[in-house]
Amino acid sequence: MHSIKLRSRVDADGVLRLEVPVELANLELELVLVYEIAGEVNQEATELGDIPMIKLNREDSMTFVESLLNPPEPSSKMRMAASDYKRSLGL
Amino acid sequence: MASPSFAYAIEPLKAEHERSLFSCGLEVLDRYLLQQAGQDLRRRVAAPFVLQDLDNKRIAGYYTLCATAILVQDLPPELVKKLPRYPLIPATLLGRLAVDSRYQGQGLGTFLLLDALRRSLMSEIASYAVVVDAIDAKASVFYQHHQFIPFPNQPQRLYLPMATLSSMFYV
Numbered sequence: 001m002h003s004i005k006l007r008s009r010v011d012a013d014g015v016l017r018l019e020v021p022v023e024l025a026n027l028e029l030e031l032v033l034v035y036e037i038a039g040e041v042n043q044e045a046t047e048l049g050d051i052p053m054i055k056l057n058r059e060d061s062m063t064f065v066e067s068l069l070n071p072p073e074p075s076s077k078m079r080m081a082a083s084d085y086k087r088s089l090g091l
Numbered sequence: 092m093a094s095p096s097f098a099y100a101i102e103p104l105k106a107e108h109e110r111s112l113f114s115c116g117l118e119v120l121d122r123y124l125l126q127q128a129g130q131d132l133r134r135r136v137a138a139p140f141v142l143q144d145l146d147n148k149r150i151a152g153y154y155t156l157c158a159t160a161i162l163v164q165d166l167p168p169e170l171v172k173k174l175p176r177y178p179l180i181p182a183t184l185l186g187r188l189a190v191d192s193r194y195q196g197q198g199l200g201t202f203l204l205l206d207a208l209r210r211s212l213m214s215e216i217a218s219y220a221v222v223v224d225a226i227d228a229k230a231s232v233f234y235q236h237h238q239f240i241p242f243p244n245q246p247q248r249l250y251l252p253m254a255t256l257s258s259m260f261y262v
Binding site: 064 | 162
């Protein structure tokens, strides 16, 4: 008998999919499921297919969109850091 | 900005990377790399990248990137008209970033962050911002130090517009 601890989300239809270490590939297993509820699904971050979705309220939406439409200029410190980074990679 | 003082490579996580030795001081980030990162890679849920110390064959740090979508709502029509997409805005989620304790204090967090930002910028996938979920207040300060903007009602969640990144790296 071996024991590993995994964390996985149960789908809305009650299906639990487990991804186990690849070392167990192509082996037939007998499993005993001892579960512990790790938490509710975060309603702020729901799923869009496999893509996590982040919901914003009105104030956060306004701030975010204003920033996208009027993006702040990078600071001189960040410009310099980016330049140093590129130089370190020989770019 | 300090670059690594050792021979290094930043590369996608592979089976030969020795993940069990990684220890950054936050158990949740160590456990993620050890137990979850490989699964996320195989499922294409997230792309983990590691900073590998080539001589010592150790992981000095890592970060993860994945696509996300920001759902904005209740915007005035004049703002909506200006948006390329509404209400879902594609973005890049910098899910985790960590530096091993042995390599901390060398500026490698900034180096890894810049690598993640440039990789996000170079991606061919449409994205209008990089979003991070800071794991604690210290991490939030780190990201704000690098010009990330906190959401007013979610101070641990921050973002940086892709247009700002573009100016940062190309001008």
